[in-house]
Amino acid sequence: MxxxxxxxxxxxxxxxxxxxxxxxxxxxxxxxxxxxxxxxxxxxxxxxxxxxxxxxxxxxxxxxxxxxxxxxxxxxxxxxxxxxxxxxxxxxxxxxxxxxxxxxxxxVAGLAEMRFGAGKDHGGTVLILALGTGIGSALFHNQQLMPNTELGHIQFKGDIAEAYAANSIRENEDLSWEVWGKRLNQYLVEVHKLFWPDLIILGGGVSKKFKKYEKYIDSRLNVIPAELKNHxxxxxxxxxxx
Known part of the structure; x- marks a missing residue:
C-alpha cells in the first residue's frame, strides 16, 4: 500500500x-x-x-x-x-x-520508529523523545501508542523541562556537549521515575550526534538514538x- x-x-x-x-x-x-x-x-x-x-x-x-x-x-x-x-x-x-x-x-514519528526503526518488534514500554526546539514525546506499550503525551512540559527545575534540556537550549546558551548531556540525563532520570520504560529512543536532529553526549547518560536507562532521522x-x- x-x-x-x-x-x-x-x-x-x-x-x-x-x-x-x-x-x-x-x-x-x-x-x-x-x-x-x-x-x-x-x-x-x-x-x-x-x-x-x-x-x-x-x-x-x-x-x-x-x-x-x-x-x-x-x-x-x-x-x-x-x-x-x-x-x-x-x-x-x-x-x-x-x-x-x-x-x-x-x-507519528514514534509509529515509524516502532514499525521500521529503533523500536522495531520491541515489546514492553518504549518512550520516544524528540529533542529539538522543545521536547516532544511518544509513549508506547507493547507497540500500542498512548497518544498526546506532553512530557517536555512536565515541571522541572522551576520551569517546564524543555526550557532546561531541549536542543534549542543547548544551541541558544552555547552549552558544551558535557553540560547539555548532563542536563538531558537529569531530565531522563526524572521521566524514567514516572514511567519506568524498558527503552528510551532519542529522536530529533540531535540524535545524529548521539556519540557526543552518550557518555553523560546513565547506562541503566537503556537509551538509544532513533534510526529514521528526518524521514x-x-x-x-x-x-x-x-
Whole structure:
C-alpha cells in the first residue's frame, strides 16, 4: 500500500509517497516553507500544493505539531492560535478529496520508529523523545501508542523541562556537549521515575550526534538514538493507515 505522508512543522511542510511494506519513500520528498503566519487557511493551501506536486488521489496521513483528538486540533505552540478546535482531518479531506488521518507529529514519528526503526518488534514500554526546539514525546506499550503525551512540559527545575534540556537550549546558551548531556540525563532520570520504560529512543536532529553526549547518560536507562532521522515524520504519518 502507498500513502502520501505529510509532516507539518513550524518551519517546513514536507511530504513523500511512502511504501507501507518497507517504510521507504517512493521518489523524492518535497518541502515547502510553512507559511507565516501559520494560519489554517494558509497552511491548507500548502497541503493542496503538496498534493498537486505528487498528483495524488490516494490516502493522506498527516503529522501535526499539536495534540490531536478525533482529528481536531487541541493545542498550538509553534503554529497560529487560530488552529485550536479546528477539525484538521476534515479540512484536509475537503481540500484534497482524499481519505485522511491525522495525529500529533511526535506520535507519528514514534509509529515509524516502532514499525521500521529503533523500536522495531520491541515489546514492553518504549518512550520516544524528540529533542529539538522543545521536547516532544511518544509513549508506547507493547507497540500500542498512548497518544498526546506532553512530557517536555512536565515541571522541572522551576520551569517546564524543555526550557532546561531541549536542543534549542543547548544551541541558544552555547552549552558544551558535557553540560547539555548532563542536563538531558537529569531530565531522563526524572521521566524514567514516572514511567519506568524498558527503552528510551532519542529522536530529533540531535540524535545524529548521539556519540557526543552518550557518555553523560546513565547506562541503566537503556537509551538509544532513533534510526529514521528526518524521514520519521513522513513515514509515520503514512503509518496511520497500517
Amino acid at each position: 502507498e500513502v502520501l505522508g505529510i509532516d507539518i512543522g513550524g518551519s517546513g511542510m514536507k511530504a513523500a509517497i511512502v511504501d507501507l511494506k518497507t517504510g521507504e519513500f517512493i521518489g523524492k520528498r518535497k518541502r515547502f516553507k510553512t507559511p507565516q503566519p501559520a494560519t489554517p487557511e494558509a497552511m491548507m493551501k500548502t497541503v493542496v500544493k503538496l498534493q498537486k506536486h505528487f498528483d495524488w488521489s490516494g490516502s493522506i496521513g498527516c503529522g501535526f505539531p499539536a495534540a490531536i483528538i478525533d482529528g481536531t486540533v487541541k493545542t498550538a505552540s509553534n503554529i497560529d492560535k487560530s488552529w485550536i478546535e479546528k477539525p484538521l482531518a476534515n479540512m484536509i479531506r475537503k481540500a484534497t478529496g482524499c481519505a485522511t488521518r491525522v495525529m500529533n507529529d511526535v506520535d 520519521a515524520g513522513i513515514v509515520g504519518a503514512a503509518c496511520q493507515f497500517l
